[in-house]
Structures are given as C-alpha cells and as structure tokens.
Amino acid sequence: MLEVENISAGYGNGDVIENLSFIAIKKEIYVLLGANGAGKTTTFRAITGILPLSSGRVVVDGIDLWVEPENAKRKMGYLPEGERVYPDLTVYKNLRFFAKIYDVEEERINELLKEFRLEKYKNTKAGYLSRGFRKRLALARALLHNPDILVLDEPFSNLDIPTALSLRDKIFEMLKEGKIILFSTHILSELQNFEGVKCRVAIMKEGKLVLEERLENLLSKVSSIEVVFKVDKKIRAKELLEKFGYNVNVENTGISVMVSRYNDEVPAIMKILLTQGINVYEVKPKETPIEKIFTGILEK
Ligand SMILES: Nc1ncnc2c1ncn2[C@@H]1O[C@H](COP(=O)(O)OP(=O)(O)OP(=O)(O)O)[C@@H](O)[C@H]1O
Structure with missing residues (x-):
C-alpha cells in the first residue's frame, strides 16, 4: 500500500502542491488527472523521494520514505515524463547502468529486453530509437528491480494508438500481478480505455486534489x-x-x-x-x- 499523508512540496519559492492525501492499493490504478501545471509531476517526484517534502509523510508498505529512503525507494519504479533515457548509451547499457545501481542480475536485463521486445535494438543507441521504443526502454528501466509500485508520469503522451494500447495492456498485466500502479494524464479521453478495471481518479487543480472518484462513477455522473x-x-x-x-x-x-x-x-x-x-x-x-x-x- 502507498499512503500519502498531507504532503506539501515545492521548488524553493513556496509549495506547489499542498496537503495532498491519498492511498493507492494493490490491483487498482490510481490516476492523477489535471491540466498542465496542476502539479502532477511535482506530486510524483515528492512521492518517489526525488523532491523533499515540506510537510507530510509518504509510507510505502509500512516504510516511511524519509526515515528509510533506500528501503522505500526499492519498492518503487518511476517512469519520468518524456522518455528520459541516456541517448548516447545503447539500450543494453542504459539498462546495465541502472542494474548496477540496483544490484540487479544480468539475467533480469535479458528478461526485460525480451519482455519489451527490445532485443533487436540491444546495441542501438537509445537516442536513435523511436519514441514508442524509448518509452518501452524507460519502462523496462523502471521495472528493473521488480518494484511493487509503479509511478508513471504521462505514460501515454506522444504514443501512437497501437503503442498506447499495448502499454495499456502491459499495465493491465502488471495490475494482475499485484502491482500498485499510479499514472498521470491531462488527456481525459485516455481514461475511457480503462473502463472495466478498478481505477480511481483524482482530479488535481492548482496543486490540490479537488475530487477523487471511481472511474465508473465519474463516467456515470454524465448521464447524457x-x-x-x-x-x-x-x-x-x-x-x-x-x-x-x-x-x-x-x-x-x-x-x-x-x-x-x-x-x-x-x-x-x-x-x-x-x-x-x-x-x-x-x-x-x-x-x-x-x-x-x-x-x-x-x-x-
Ligand atoms: N523545477 C521547477 N522549478 C520551479 N517550479 C517548477 C519546477 N517544476 C515545476 N514547477 C512549477 O510547479 C507547478 C506544477 O508543475 P508540474 O510539472 O508539477 O505540473 P504538471 O501537472 O505535471 O504539468 P504538466 O502536465 O505540464 O507536466 C507549475 O507551476 C510549474 O511551473
């Protein structure tokens, strides 16, 4: 379980997100939906320990992120906005770099190359990959240490429809495996692809959560x-x-x-x-x- 308790965080000129609280649980997707600048990325940075909190707590399976950061971070995988991979390193070296940090076996790299159909591009520099493949690489990297919680910042942005649908299916698969999945979007129609799975949606506006609702309830609110x-x-x-x-x-x-x-x-x-x-x-x-x-x- 990921418990976010009353967190506030910002970049030096005051808090950008204020008093956010929510809980993300297994087998359920938690979505942050908000316009550009609403604070989705800041929230994800704060809950993954990249950005310090000015107040509040993030607790990952009972472990406080700021008390035991290493143990808590090990449980999380983060896909940053955009396809943040090292463009001058090959696909393989991108993964190996992080595998060393996480002390992950070589075998896991091969497993992920296969799972994300990246074997063919193993020796291609990441900068030469198409956007969809860079996204696959970034996702494979986020999964290297087999985290229980996945935090995906705008995972569907700039993907063509087939790639977006295969990413959605991958998310469904990981959900079935018991992972906790959070993602953000500012594209509302993306959520229609998630009808039928357990999904809670939090709407963010100006650094605050203004509404949290089950996806099906959100959809049924509009009767016509x-x-x-x-x-x-x-x-x-x-x-x-x-x-x-x-x-x-x-x-x-x-x-x-x-x-x-x-x-x-x-x-x-x-x-x-x-x-x-x-x-x-x-x-x-x-x-x-x-x-x-x-x-x-x-x-x-
Ligand atoms: N590194 C930074 N330094 C200062 N202010 C920042 C920084 N990053 C974001 N902000 C500000 O924080 C606010 C929230 O930005 P954030 O990127 O979290 O929003 P977002 O909902 O993820 O938007 P987008 O969909 O455009 O990525 C914005 O006003 C933004 O200008």
Whole structure:
C-alpha cells in the first residue's frame, strides 16, 4: 500500500502542491488527472523521494520514505515524463547502468529486453530509437528491480494508438500481478480505455486534489451527452428523430441530439436517418463525458 499523508512540496519559492492525501492499493490504478501545471509531476517526484517534502509523510508498505529512503525507494519504479533515457548509451547499457545501481542480475536485463521486445535494438543507441521504443526502454528501466509500485508520469503522451494500447495492456498485466500502479494524464479521453478495471481518479487543480472518484462513477455522473450529426436535411431529420423520442436541436452545421448510451444510440440514429434518405457527413460528440465533468469542476 502507498499512503500519502498531507504532503506539501515545492521548488524553493513556496509549495506547489499542498496537503495532498491519498492511498493507492494493490490491483487498482490510481490516476492523477489535471491540466498542465496542476502539479502532477511535482506530486510524483515528492512521492518517489526525488523532491523533499515540506510537510507530510509518504509510507510505502509500512516504510516511511524519509526515515528509510533506500528501503522505500526499492519498492518503487518511476517512469519520468518524456522518455528520459541516456541517448548516447545503447539500450543494453542504459539498462546495465541502472542494474548496477540496483544490484540487479544480468539475467533480469535479458528478461526485460525480451519482455519489451527490445532485443533487436540491444546495441542501438537509445537516442536513435523511436519514441514508442524509448518509452518501452524507460519502462523496462523502471521495472528493473521488480518494484511493487509503479509511478508513471504521462505514460501515454506522444504514443501512437497501437503503442498506447499495448502499454495499456502491459499495465493491465502488471495490475494482475499485484502491482500498485499510479499514472498521470491531462488527456481525459485516455481514461475511457480503462473502463472495466478498478481505477480511481483524482482530479488535481492548482496543486490540490479537488475530487477523487471511481472511474465508473465519474463516467456515470454524465448521464447524457450531446452529439452533433452533420446532415443535409436538418428540419426533416429533427422531425423524424423527435418521433422516436429524441431531444433534438437544429444547429448551424447540422442537428444535435442528446444521447445517454452513446455506443447503442448513435448507430440507431444513423440508421433512422440513412434509411429515410438523409445523408450524414459527420458525427461528433460535443464533449466527451469526462471532459464535461472536468470542465464543470475546474470552472467552479
Ligand atoms: N523545477 C521547477 N522549478 C520551479 N517550479 C517548477 C519546477 N517544476 C515545476 N514547477 C512549477 O510547479 C507547478 C506544477 O508543475 P508540474 O510539472 O508539477 O505540473 P504538471 O501537472 O505535471 O504539468 P504538466 O502536465 O505540464 O507536466 C507549475 O507551476 C510549474 O511551473
């Protein structure tokens, strides 16, 4: 268990994060969601012992991070924002450097090279790797000492969709193994990929946690969303859908319809429109559910 008790920390000009408290447990993902500059990286630096606390405590499986830093840090793996690897060292040497620090056997390096499909690039300088592969290397490095707790700062940023999905699957796998996983994001729609797993989301604003909620509750808070259909016969489309009980508005670009079950209702609406000879050129939600909540909270 990772217990964060009332921590404050900053960079010399006062605290950037203030009185944060939360608990991250096994088999559950803990997400820090916040706009740029909200304090996510600072929080992760503080809980991994990189940045000193000005007050509060971080306790890792019963070990106080500032009382027994080495023992507590051994239990944590940290993926910093961006792909922070040594660009002039090969993939292998990047891992070996940290393996020595953590006193990890050579065998573990080979295991990780295989697991992250980096064998082929073993002797390639990290600076020449694509972003996705640099991220894999950085993640492999974070896992070298087989930590129980993984702290991933914006792990999905700058990844293409297949790489992001394979990283998500890797996170699921590690979760099943019993690891505690924390990650941060400012991209709200990323969380929709985590529906169905145990996931708690803390929304950060200006260095404070303003809301903590289970992902499914966060999503269910928005019972309906507005979807815009770009169509050619707007009035006809409105009249038609209203007969089916939909709440429809005519807009400049088309019609907007309130839907509560996006995945079922949008195809049904499309079918109604198309079978009645109304062309649909584009379908777009006005806001994604999480964005709606996020915007609502941050505007308060
Ligand atoms: N090394 C530093 N020295 C001084 N101030 C810093 C430093 N790093 C971050 N800050 C400030 O701390 C605040 C929080 O930044 P932080 O990087 O923790 O936010 P974030 O939520 O991770 O943002 P982003 O998504 O942009 O990475 C910002 O106002 C930032 O300018």
